[in-house]
Amino acid sequence: MTDPASGQIDHVLDETRLFPPPAEFTAKAVISSEEQYQELYNRARDDRDGFWKEQALEHLHWFKPFDQVCQFEAPHAEWFVGGETNASYNCVDRNIDLGRGDKPAIIWEGEPGDTRTLTYNELRTEVCKCAEALLELGVEKGDVVSIYMPMTPELAIAMLACARIGAIHSVIFAGFSAESIADRNQDASAKLIITSDGLYRRGKVLPLKKTVDEALEKSPSIQTCLVLRRVGNDVPMTEGRDVWWHDVVDKQPGELPAVPLDSETTLFILYTSGSTGKPKGIRHTTAGYNLWANRTFQWVFDHRDDDVYWCTADCGWITGHSYIVYGPMSAGATCLMFEGAPNYPAENRFWELVEKYKVTIMYTAPTAIRAFIKWGDEHVDKHDLSSLRLLGSVGEGINPEAWMWYHEKIGGEKCPIVDTWWQTETGGIMMSPLPGITATKPGSCTKPLPGVIPVILDETGHSVDAEHGGMLCIDPPWPGMLRGVWGDEERFVETYWATVKGKYLTGDNARCDADGYYWIMGRIDDVINVSGHRLSTIEVESALVSHEAVAEAAVVGRPDDIKGQAIAAFVTIKDREPTEELRQELRMHVRKQIGALAQPDEIRFAAGVPKTRSGKIMRRLLRDIAAGRESAGDTSTLEDFSVLASLRAED
Numbered sequence: 001m002t003d004p005a006s007g008q009i010d011h012v013l014d015e016t017r018l019f020p021p022p023a024e025f026t027a028k029a030v031i032s033s034e035e036q037y038q039e040l041y042n043r044a045r046d047d048r049d050g051f052w053k054e055q056a057l058e059h060l061h062w063f064k065p066f067d068q069v070c071q072f073e074a075p076h077a078e079w080f081v082g083g084e085t086n087a088s089y090n091c092v093d094r095n096i097d098l099g100r101g102d103k104p105a106i107i108w109e110g111e112p113g114d115t116r117t118l119t120y121n122e123l124r125t126e127v128c129k130c131a132e133a134l135l136e137l138g139v140e141k142g143d144v145v146s147i148y149m150p151m152t153p154e155l156a157i158a159m160l161a162c163a164r165i166g167a168i169h170s171v172i173f174a175g176f177s178a179e180s181i182a183d184r185n186q187d188a189s190a191k192l193i194i195t196s197d198g199l200y201r202r203g204k205v206l207p208l209k210k211t212v213d214e215a216l217e218k219s220p221s222i223q224t225c226l227v228l229r230r231v232g233n234d235v236p237m238t239e240g241r242d243v244w245w246h247d248v249v250d251k252q253p254g255e256l257p258a259v260p261l262d263s264e265t266t267l268f269i270l271y272t273s274g275s276t277g278k279p280k281g282i283r284h285t286t287a288g289y290n291l292w293a294n295r296t297f298q299w300v301f302d303h304r305d306d307d308v309y310w311c312t313a314d315c316g317w318i319t320g321h322s323y324i325v326y327g328p329m330s331a332g333a334t335c336l337m338f339e340g341a342p343n344y345p346a347e348n349r350f351w352e353l354v355e356k357y358k359v360t361i362m363y364t365a366p367t368a369i370r371a372f373i374k375w376g377d378e379h380v381d382k383h384d385l386s387s388l389r390l391l392g393s394v395g396e397g398i399n400p401e402a403w404m405w406y407h408e409k410i411g412g413e414k415c416p417i418v419d420t421w422w423q424t425e426t427g428g429i430m431m432s433p434l435p436g437i438t439a440t441k442p443g444s445c446t447k448p449l450p451g452v453i454p455v456i457l458d459e460t461g462h463s464v465d466a467e468h469g470g471m472l473c474i475d476p477p478w479p480g481m482l483r484g485v486w487g488d489e490e491r492f493v494e495t496y497w498a499t500v501k502g503k504y505l506t507g508d509n510a511r512c513d514a515d516g517y518y519w520i521m522g523r524i525d526d527v528i529n530v531s532g533h534r535l536s537t538i539e540v541e542s543a544l545v546s547h548e549a550v551a552e553a554a555v556v557g558r559p560d561d562i563k564g565q566a567i568a569a570f571v572t573i574k575d576r577e578p579t580e581e582l583r584q585e586l587r588m589h590v591r592k593q594i595g596a597l598a599q600p601d602e603i604r605f606a607a608g609v610p611k612t613r614s615g616k617i618m619r620r621l622l623r624d625i626a627a628g629r630e631s632a633g634d635t636s637t638l639e640d641f642s643v644l645a646s647l648r649a650e651d
């Protein structure tokens with residue numbers, strides 16, 4: 001809600017409950033007193049270089065020490081200048097050096113129930129073999145490798161193999177369409193793509209290789225397609241382009257030493273939606289990102305050597321990058337990795353896994369929690385969840401109702417909940433409770449981590465008062481911050497650094513309460529958050545208008561009990577009747593253009609998209625209509641918004 005007088009955004013949520021950490025948790029916690037946090041926080045702020053120098057020397061392996069901790073000339077940061085390290089070494093070899101070679105690195109369960117455990121020693125061999133195969137296939141340092149795979153250990157292995165030789169991975173979530181893969185391949189000029197024959201999804205096989213084949217028709221830079229056999233379906237192999245993983249990877253010796261890489265070597269790019277139609281490749285580099293993932297993992301998840309840690313995300317998103325691979329593995333954690341869906345074969349699958357593997361730390365998303373609530377407590381009650389000691393949440397704000405259920409039902413009222421706020425661009429968690437010390441308030445991501453200086457500003461760039469909302473910005477630099485948008489410096493500057501001079505613009509609104517707790521209040525731009533995944537409304541609009549029957553489209557988010565936001569599209573059509581069949585055709589069209597996650601939940605045919613006199617789509621009006629706050633009359637055929645629009649224009 002915007003207060004027109006002050007231009008400030010007021011909050012609606014009034015949550016006053018406070019949950020202090022259980023004393024027995026605090027007693028053993030890595031950060032166990034407020035003083036300890038204050039000391040870390042103040043040191044990171046007041047002696048930035050000294051603090052990060054110590055952290056980097058203690059927690060990463062250096063082939064060559066750095067000469068300078070940080071060089072920052074807004075908006076460009078370089079961290080650990082002149083140093084040489086390797087993220088694959090940090091995540092694998094370093095654990096072996098520290099005596100953790102026989103410790104399980106990955107405990108994996110596939111959707112059909114097949115399992116595998118890889119110790120750090122075994123992981124090293126597999127990563128080396130894959131890296132050796134990539135070299136044999138002509139991949140060189142600086143080349144981009146696309147990865148479009150199911151959640152198998154090979155996905156993490158492929159990422160670490162790229163890192164080992166200085167190739168840049170670009171992981172594409174396996175739900176994206178051929179069009180989306182081709183766009184990403186082209187934008188990054190990817191040289192090789194790694195995929196699998198298929199993917200298990202709720203008992204069915206999705207033909208991944210077939211989708212990749214289609215994408216490769218429009219990916220001229222790709223020379224090789226490396227295919228893992230996962231499901232055993234029949235796939236055509238193109239001579240001279242496609243090779244089987246078991247033919248080229250398995251035969252390798254598995255000994256390749258990690259290549260020493262300059263700290264600022266690009267580690268990966270990951271595409272994410274912004275406020276325009278085209279996803280951008282967020283670029284992260286080796287040392288700073290790896291350290292940020294490592295430190296934030298340790299602080300927020302209070303990791304101990306005997307933990308079994310489970311992050312339920314997919315490696316296709318930043319959460320999987322930072323909190324399945326680079327954070328936990330560089331900290332020597334044992335990670336459970338799961339291929340399947342939470343409700344297959346039944347709605348108790350997650351809880352069965354927690355019981356079976358005695359998971360101690362679980363990190364999941366509010367959309368999943370809301371689905372569990374809907375499915376009913378009986379699926380949870382069947383299982384012994386007493387191994388759990390800490391719960392995490394990410395992707396969107398967790399509504400107090402879901403928070404309470406997570407706390408009571410899953411955590412047995414004894415597990416702290418860490419509601420972690422961050423973004424693809426930040427590389428790792430920025431604000432979160434520290435489980436041993438922070439008294440939590442349901443719905444608040446509480447306080448910044450050491451190294452993070454948040455500021456809340458109004459539209460003119462001035463600080464807002466406590467309790468008032470505004471644009472959430474971060475005072476740069478921090479080690480994990482994005483280093484750029486792949487191939488588009490202008491967009492990097494324009495999107496993040498042009499609105500408020502010298503500050504990183506997050507794109508979120510937030511408020512800070514009188515206790516210094518932060519509350520995220522949603523986006524300031526046209527990005528919507530569907531099941532914790534970012535989508536640009538314009539991206540979906542572009543997909544819709546690429547259909548021959550669509551003249552114009554306007555897409556908005558509307559509240560959804562499970563997904564957080566659902567996609568509502570208002571479409572004007574040409575040369576066709578507004579039928580149910582067309583509606584279905586348009587939904588499938590978007591699915592084909594972007595992927596299943598972008599498929600509109602609701603399509604309404606409109607006589608015209610309401611616009612302001614200057615031609616801007618009246619999104620607020622459409623959002624109100626989509627949310628049912630305003631009725632536009634007949635919704636079965638063509639709706640006419642012109643009267644409403646003219647009334648609103650007079651507001």
Ligand code: PRX
Binds near residue numbers: 319397419445
């Ligand atoms: O709007 C915020 C929301 O998700 C956005 C970042 O999306 P993405 O880059 O895909 O990364 C998701 C995983 C880190 C943010 O700008 N968001 C993420 N976590 C939270 C959140 N909103 C509120 N509370 C959170 N804990």
